Amino acid sequence: MMDPLEAIRRAGRIASNVRERIRSRIDAGVRIIQICEDVEGWIRELGGQPAFPCNVDIDHVAAHYTSPPQDPMTVPEGSLVKVDLGVHVEGYIADTATTVCLDPRYEVLVEAAEEALEEAIRSIRAGVRASEIGGIIERAMKRRGAAPIRNLTGHRMARYLVHAGEAIPNIPAPHLHRLRAGDLYAVEPFATLPEASGEVVDGPPGNIYIFKKKKSLSGEMAREMLRTIQSEYRTLPFAYRWVARRFPGPEGERAFVELVSSRCLYSYPQLLERSCRPVAQAEHSLIVTEDGCEVITA
Ligand SMILES: [Co+2]
Incomplete structure (x- = not known):
């Protein structure tokens, strides 16, 4: 180190x-x-x-x-x-x-x-x-x-x-x-x-998020996404762009929506x-x- x-x-x-x-x-x-x-x-x-x-x-x-x-x-x-x-x-x-x-x-x-x-x-x-x-x-x-x-x-x-x-x-x-x-x-x-x-x-959401807390999630991809977010970004803010690159397509989008709506993530407003x-x-x-x-x- x-x-x-x-x-x-x-x-x-x-x-x-x-x-x-x-x-x-x-x-x-x-x-x-x-x-x-x-x-x-x-x-x-x-x-x-x-x-x-x-x-x-x-x-x-x-x-x-x-x-x-x-x-x-x-x-x-x-x-x-x-x-x-x-x-x-x-x-x-x-x-x-x-x-x-x-x-x-x-x-x-x-x-x-x-x-x-x-x-x-x-x-x-x-x-x-x-x-x-x-x-x-x-x-x-x-x-x-x-x-x-x-x-x-x-x-x-x-x-x-x-x-x-x-x-x-x-x-x-x-x-x-x-x-x-x-x-x-x-x-x-x-x-x-x-x-x-x-x-x-x-103002409206600015596409910037931060991990808030772990909750029980229904989707398998949402669970994997949250694990990735926690290990990659820890306590730092991250872009939805970065997550979408790793979890592409409508499936990834649905998983991300689940993380936001279940309040595992905080969305920064502009x-x-x-x-x-x-x-x-x-x-x-x-x-x-x-x-x-x-x-x-x-
Ligand atoms: Co500053």
Whole structure:
């Protein structure tokens, strides 16, 4: 088994490499499923595994959309395209995101998210309160003429866990815990227009799932599917696309429906900006140190 720090750094290098490579492929008319499959394929080629499905979120969709099998959707003209990707190496996770802006009017949102992220990173060291970082993010956004999404946060990560408890808010909310040296965090400011409602609400399912609990199942294929899901993805989110590849055809589809309806799996809803305004995102993963932090996805 690899040293945890080495595994985290390796996951981080893969994540930043894939993030920069996918940026140049994103343009109006490109199929969303192509983006998802390029990202996930490159992660595997480089020796990692996707820590969650590649999220491609357009305009007011802030988070949690990945393509279903045969997704016909393409990148719209003039849209704001967020790609959020996760890599794990032996369960150690790096999470990073970028926004490609196809409408110059919304470039300000991308800059606001990126600047807020940079300022947050400069302020991070052991002992800093999460709420302080939220204040720094909100002020950086306002200075740029943007506003943060109030109910989305960064998050601490642990082995095979994308959300391991503590959050880093994007506003000076009362998250009173202090960061500790050695903690692994993803920091992810989301920027929207100042006139927007500034919060996300649940939308339709985004084709992303996670194992919830084992239940008695009637179908033999459903039972086998659940065993495969538990051993392959453990406590990490996965795409229906990945399951459909292993269990193709209408039989596989019926088995998957049984897992969802019997609540063995949780289905993540897409997160939509309430007032349907566009949202930009920037994200890095970092390890907190005594006097600063090490950004692993730089
Ligand atoms: Co994240």
